[in-house]
Amino acid sequence: MNTILDVKDLVIHYETDDGCVYAVNGLDLDLQEGETLGLVGETGAGKTTLARGIMGLVPDPPGRIRGGEIIYRGTDLLQCSNAEMRKVRGRKIAMIFQDPMTSLNPVTNVGLQIAEAIQSHEKLSRKAAMQKACQMLEQVGIPAERAGEYPHQFSGGMKQRVVIAIALACNPDILIADEPTTALDVTIQAQVLDMLRELRETYHMSMLLITHDLGVVAQTCDRVAVIYGGEIVESADVYTLFDQHLHPYTQGLLDSIPKLNEDVERLKPIEGMMPDPTQLPEGCRFCSRCAYADERCRTEHPNMLDLGNGHKVRCFRYETQEVEPHE
């Protein structure tokens, strides 16, 4: 498989009056052609900032990209001019935002909103663009007759379908989906996820799926990266991550969700809180909440360890400890 997107050592900070928010700190991530990569983490871990960074949409000020590279098919997106980025955005890399209620224009009908995306990248007449927009609506399961309707006439699930239609209108290589189903009910979530999976296959896209729902990850992703305090702490293929997760944070995350097939008296939460991103701990970002943390964890920042088979973990414990390769 080929790497289609390679994020290397990305650093994004927000400089505010109350101090510097260290949102993304030396983050490495690679997306392979045709795969779905899940990015899992909690509020404030830097998931959305990373997505915005890739799209070149970090608000500046206060956001500042302090360093790193984002290589898309051999070009560093961070070196691109605004005009060049506009050709990438939507055409090559498209994004679905979390809240379908606020990402559509309330005073333009949905057909035009899709056509606008098409016309900004392809030389098509308005009529031809509208025609293509109607096709896109059909693709996402909305009858083409509804193209003249406005967002308020659609339900949440339908609006998210419209957002997906806009994202896919120009047949992008990469789709970044930022919590695409968080605002939806489970039955609708299942419909939307199934649709995304089918469309990803038809269009041969690669997908970066950002979510905090481990169930969604297990059911849709090929590979998973866990993000904490603005850096990846563990990444592996989905089976390894669920069967043989090594980082104490990943363990804590998986332990803290109630499971349907097991009965437990008490849940096992991760003690403490996410560290304040203006004052990240010096050593391991997770040390204040980790049961295994020692002096070294508090002072020295751990590097990513490659355990083979694509399994990487950022924790000192596995420097010495032998890890059985996962079947």
Next chain:
Amino acid sequence: MNENQPLLQVQNLKKYFQTPSGTLHAVDDVTFDLYTGKTLGVVGESGCGKSTMGRAILRLQEPTAGKVLFDGVDVTACDKRELKKLREQMQIIFQDPFASINPRMTVSQTIMEPLIIQNKIDKHDRTGLEKKALEIMDLVGLAPRLVNSYPHELDGGRRQRIGIGRALALNPKFIVCDEPVSALDVSIQAQILNLMQDVQKQMGLTYLFITHDLSVVKHFSDEILVMYLGQMVEKCGAKQLFAKPMHPYTQALLSAIPVPDPHVRMQKIPLKGELSSPINPPVGCRFAKRCPYACEACSEAAVPLRELEPGHFVACIKAGELPV
């Protein structure tokens, strides 16, 4: 109080709203009993009327019809003064810990407000107030140093602890928990759920636990009530519901939960379309339009709730004949 008497009896509770386009049936004919120390989970998709039901029980919203008996007293027939007295024992925890706490009140002021309103404590007795506030903060796991903090200084998990502390301050018997963990991250969610379980045991609380998260509700509840467009479609023990769901809607709902295990591939029961409008709903089964088993009889008359097994109520004319 009689031990065998339910603490809360809800009988044919209805809440309708008049809208320009017709009558909105938010809660339609809900009936259940809830015993002391137990937790009833209420699940359903957004717009199915779960929150309205919780509010109607506390009369935060006036019910259109029906009765709510709390400890034998008819809540719906109370006048203002009696209601204020009753509210001492019936409290609510809201969904959004950002919107449900006054940003201009400190932690201790928020927690103490119910005690002052109910005249349980002299509002000029500053040492007494602080002592009591610290006691409750300790109970809900808030550090004493936060006593004079304002909500904006705290994160979602801590704010929800304030919300819980405020609900516990009057030592109530019954709490409506309206999606108390939906706005929180998973690791914090587990902390709050454990806390709620601990105080339930300590204080013998009874919960009505409203949520859309089915794995949380299974973990937390003794019994579960499934709602669809304002109506009860199924009610039974929590384990029973997951082991043997009988209503086609419950079956579809359960099958749609993404399982956090990549080895288990979900066998989803696809549902057609989305929730229809609760304004002027059809006469028959409200789920019929999306139901894979629907027949003509489903749309002809209202579907009664039947007890198919002891304690297992289902509102479906075909329930029992359908595959489980």
